[in-house]
Amino acid sequence: MKPGSLRKHYILASIIVMCLFYIIPYMFLRKVLGFELFAFWVGLSLTWLTVTNILLIGDLA
Amino acid sequence: MSLLIWTFTAVLVVYITVGSLIAYLSRRHGVKSSRDYFVSSYRLGWFLSSMTYAATTYSAFMMVGLVGLTYTSGIGALGFELAYLLVTVVILAILGPRVWSMARERGWVSPSEMLSDLYGSKLIGYVITIIYLIAMVPYVSAQVIGAATIFEGLGLGYEVGVVVVAVLVLAWIALAGMWSVATTDAYQGLWMLSAALLLVFLLTNRLIPNSGITITQLNEVLSKGGLLGLTDFWSFQTFLAYTMPWLFFAVTNPQVVVRLYVPKDRASYKRSVLLFSIFGFAYTLAVVYVGLVARGLVELGLLESITVPDLVTSKLLSSLEPVLASFIYMSIIAAAVSTANSIILAVASSFVRDVIESRGKPDLNTYRISNVIVAALTLISSTLAFMKVGFVVDLSVLTSVLLLPLAPVTIVAWITPHASRKRPLKVASLLSILVGFAVAITHASILGPRRTFLTSYYGVPVSVLVLMVATAVMLAGFTALKLRENKY
Numbered sequence: 001m002k003p004g005s006l007r008k009h010y011i012l013a014s015i016i017v018m019c020l021f022y023i024i025p026y027m028f029l030r031k032v033l034g035f036e037l038f039a040f041w042v043g044l045s046l047t048w049l050t051v052t053n054i055l056l057i058g059d060l061a
Numbered sequence: 062m063s064l065l066i067w068t069f070t071a072v073l074v075v076y077i078t079v080g081s082l083i084a085y086l087s088r089r090h091g092v093k094s095s096r097d098y099f100v101s102s103y104r105l106g107w108f109l110s111s112m113t114y115a116a117t118t119y120s121a122f123m124m125v126g127l128v129g130l131t132y133t134s135g136i137g138a139l140g141f142e143l144a145y146l147l148v149t150v151v152i153l154a155i156l157g158p159r160v161w162s163m164a165r166e167r168g169w170v171s172p173s174e175m176l177s178d179l180y181g182s183k184l185i186g187y188v189i190t191i192i193y194l195i196a197m198v199p200y201v202s203a204q205v206i207g208a209a210t211i212f213e214g215l216g217l218g219y220e221v222g223v224v225v226v227a228v229l230v231l232a233w234i235a236l237a238g239m240w241s242v243a244t245t246d247a248y249q250g251l252w253m254l255s256a257a258l259l260l261v262f263l264l265t266n267r268l269i270p271n272s273g274i275t276i277t278q279l280n281e282v283l284s285k286g287g288l289l290g291l292t293d294f295w296s297f298q299t300f301l302a303y304t305m306p307w308l309f310f311a312v313t314n315p316q317v318v319v320r321l322y323v324p325k326d327r328a329s330y331k332r333s334v335l336l337f338s339i340f341g342f343a344y345t346l347a348v349v350y351v352g353l354v355a356r357g358l359v360e361l362g363l364l365e366s367i368t369v370p371d372l373v374t375s376k377l378l379s380s381l382e383p384v385l386a387s388f389i390y391m392s393i394i395a396a397a398v399s400t401a402n403s404i405i406l407a408v409a410s411s412f413v414r415d416v417i418e419s420r421g422k423p424d425l426n427t428y429r430i431s432n433v434i435v436a437a438l439t440l441i442s443s444t445l446a447f448m449k450v451g452f453v454v455d456l457s458v459l460t461s462v463l464l465l466p467l468a469p470v471t472i473v474a475w476i477t478p479h480a481s482r483k484r485p486l487k488v489a490s491l492l493s494i495l496v497g498f499a500v501a502i503t504h505a506s507i508l509g510p511r512r513t514f515l516t517s518y519y520g521v522p523v524s525v526l527v528l529m530v531a532t533a534v535m536l537a538g539f540t541a542l543k544l545r546e547n548k549y
Contacts, residue, residue, distance in 0.1 A: 007155075014151045021144060022300070030291045033284040037291070038136055042346070045143045049150055049338045056154040056331050 010055055017048050068383035069215055069390060076252070076391050077229065083248050084233045084241035095418060095427045098238030099170045099410040100322050105243055107332035110324040113243040114333065115340040116250035116399035117316050118149075121207035123348050124257065124393045129370025131352025132359075135288030137295035139349045145307040146341040152311045153334045156475050157321050161330050163478065164322035171410035172318040174419075176467075179474035180490050181482040186415035188491065189467065192498055193315055193408045196463040198442050201401045203457035205230075205446035208397040211390050214375055220447065226394070227443035230402045234439075235432050239323065242402050249395035254340060256392030257347035263381060264354045272363045279357035286360055288353065302515055302522030306461030309528075312471045313464035315407035316400070351377065401442070409434040459501070459510040462524045466497025466531040473535055485545060489538020497531030 021044060029037040096102045105113070131138040160175075169175045173193065177186030205226045212222030233245045269276060283289055291300075311317055324330040355373045358364035367373050374393070378386040412434050413427065470490045474481040481490070504513040504523050516523050 011155060014155075018144075018148060018151075021140070021147065025140060025291060026297055026300075031287065032290045033287075035280075035289060037289060038139065041136075041140050041143050045147050046342065048147055049342060052150050052154045053335045053338055056158075056334055 006055070010052075014048070014052075017044065020044065063216070065383040065386065066215055066217060069217070069387040072384070072387040072391050073225075073394075076395065077225075080229070080233065080245050080248055081236075083244045084236040087240040087244040088237045090237065090240045092238050092240065092428060095410070095413050095431060096168070096170050097240075098428060098431050099406060099413070100164075100319060101239040101243065103165060103323055104325045105239075105323040105329070106325060107329040107336065109243045109247050110320065110329055111333035111336035111340070112247035112250040113323075113399075113403070114317065114320045114337050115344075116246035116253065116396070117320065117403035118310070118337075118400075119250075119253065119341070119344055119396060120400035121204055121393050121397040123344065123396060124253075124351075124374050124389075125207055125371050127348050128352040128355070128374045129372075131349050132356045132367065132373045133370045134294040135283070135286075135290070135292045135356075136349070136353070137291050137300065138352065139345070140295075141300065141303050141307075142345045142349070143342075144304045145310060146338070146345060148308045149311045149341075150334060150338050153321075153337070156312075156472070157334065158327065158330060160318075160321045160475055161324065161327070163475075169322060170319075171414040172315040172407060173411040174414045175318070176471060176474060176490070177415060177419075179478055179481045180470075180487045182487050182491065183415070183419060185487075185491055185494070186411070186419065188494060190408075190411040190415050192463065192467070192494070193411055195502075196460045197315065197404050197408050198438065198445065199456040200460040201230075201404050201438070201442035202445040202450075204397040204401040205443055206449065208394045209446060211375075211393060215390070223443055223447045226398060226401070227439055227446075229398050230405060230443075231436055231439045233398070234402050234406050234435050238431065239406065242406055243323070246399045246403065249399040250340065252395045253392045253399075254344055254347075256389045257344055257351070259385065260377070260389055261347045261350050263385065264351065264377070268358075268377075268380060269354065272358065272361075274361060274363065278361070279354065282360040283353060283357050286356075288356060298517045298520055298522055299515065302517070302524055305522065305524040305528065306465055309465060309468040310461060313461070313467040315411065316403040318471075319407045319410065320403075405435055405438045405442070409438055456505065456510050458514055459505055462514065462527060463498065463501050463505075465501065465524060465527045466494045468528060469532045469535045470494055473539075480542065483542055485541035486535075486538045489535050489541070493531045493534035493538070496534055497527050500530050501527045 021041070024040060025037055029040060090101065090104070092098050127138060127142060163169070164175070167178055169178065173186045173189035176189060177183055205223055208226045209219050209222030212225070213219035233241050265276070269279065324333055352373065355364065355367070355377055359366050364376065367376050378389055409431060413431050417430060418427070470493050473486070474490070480486060501523070504516065508516055513523050518526060521529070
């Protein structure tokens with residue numbers, strides 16, 4: 001995949017990630033009693049922070 | 062005097078002495094021009110770039126406000142803070158390298174100068190400088206108030222706190238501008254993170270076991286109270302109203318925009334984003350954990366109920382040994398000082414570059430003028446803090462909303478730096494800023510800042526409305542540009 005194309009995919013994926021960040025908790029995790037919401041937000045953030053930094057270091061973002 | 066006051070004073074002396082020494086030693090890098098003074102002539106390494114970004118971004122709000130917000134509203138506060146971090150790092154990855162590169166090519170020093178240059182309009186620079194003044198001075202005052210309140214709470218006097226913080230802010234800027242700010246920010250950032258992690262350690266390994274309970278019991282009581290899900294406080298509108306201004310923080314706030322210019326090379330920039338990501342993630346989790354533990358202890362009847370959310374951290378610290386409590390208290394003061402001096406330096410850079418130097422007076426002593434402006438801004442902010450002007454404190458809540466109109470204008474200019482100088486976009490950018498700012502400030506005047514923050518129209522919070530209005534004006538500018546280009 002060319003860097004320009006990867007960049008576009010990354011931007012699109014980032015928008016989707018942010019939408020999920022808002023939508024999933026309000027649709028499915030609103031009244032959870034365990035650590036599901038915590039795990040979702042932490043897991044999603046950690047994953048995307050890692051992806052972002054890997055792409056940034058590789059000059060692909 | 063109690064043991065806590067003595068210990069706090071001793072830790073304060075250590076904090077000030079080490080910080081001042083670091084600031085003084087940073088003078089060896091030399092400050093001759095406004096570029097040296099405000100952006101270190103783009104010579105910061107990855108560690109300093111990263112730590113100054115982190116310490117500037119994370120203010121006293123974290124250990125005071127966010128702990129309190131988590132205590133009262135549960136895990137939703139984590140989502141609020143992580144949304145900010147996530148979007149900021151994405152912006153730093155997508156747009157940051159471009160801004161870093163353009164800053165060098167075009168010689169930007171202040172954030173308003175950046176927009177003034179990209180749109181080819183001095184007027185935009187002046188307007189933004191005024192907006193910075195209205196939006197940022199209350200924010201600095203709130204930092205001074207936050208730190209001074211700790212002095213007051215310990216019995217050292219509120220006024221003493223204001224003076225100490227004001228002198229530190231001024232001295233650590235005046236010694237070497239961005240160099241002394243960045244080096245002391247690194248020192249303070251390390252202090253902030255270590256203190257937060259220390260508090261997590263102490264709560265987990267000392268306070269919880271010593272209270273005769275386990276983490277599982279704590280989890281159960283939080284779960285029973287609904288604090289691990291979204292409480293009634295976090296309606297979707299409230300979550301949107303809280304997060305929206307912060308999503309664009311990296312684009313709108315002058316003190317962080319200017320930090321995109323400073324890394325010495327591209328590799329340093331990238332590494333600084335990585336370290337900031339780690340810092341932000343760890344600090345956020347630590348702070349939210351503290352708030353949840355405090356709430357759990359209260360629910361279990363092991364800690365007295367706390368009616369003022371901002372006092373949750375103080376309440377927890379009161380059960381620690383004086384030296385540990387003082388170390389953590391000092392991290393809150395460090396967070397306030399590091400945020401306040403970075404803001405003052407950034408706002409002063411707008412005055413010096415857009416109002417004074419743009420008029421072309423090369424014979425002026427930049428260093429002296431910059432220090433005079435920094436001193437004036439520090440004096441204004443501390444005086445407002447000293448007087449505890451209610452509206453000023455309230456207005457600080459709205460700082461990020463007041464700066465929101467700058468988001469579409471800045472993003473458009475970063476993405477299309479060649480088109481932005483054309484007349485339709487130039488006019489639209491000015492109108493976008495003015496109209497968006499007018500919407501925000503009118504609401505603040507009529508409803509008061511705090512109510513403005515949470516007011517919605519048909520489910521649309523005022524912050525989103527401000528952003529929509531500013532974006533609509535920019536889109537109109539784009540349409541006019543297209544129509545004009547098709548015509549010719």
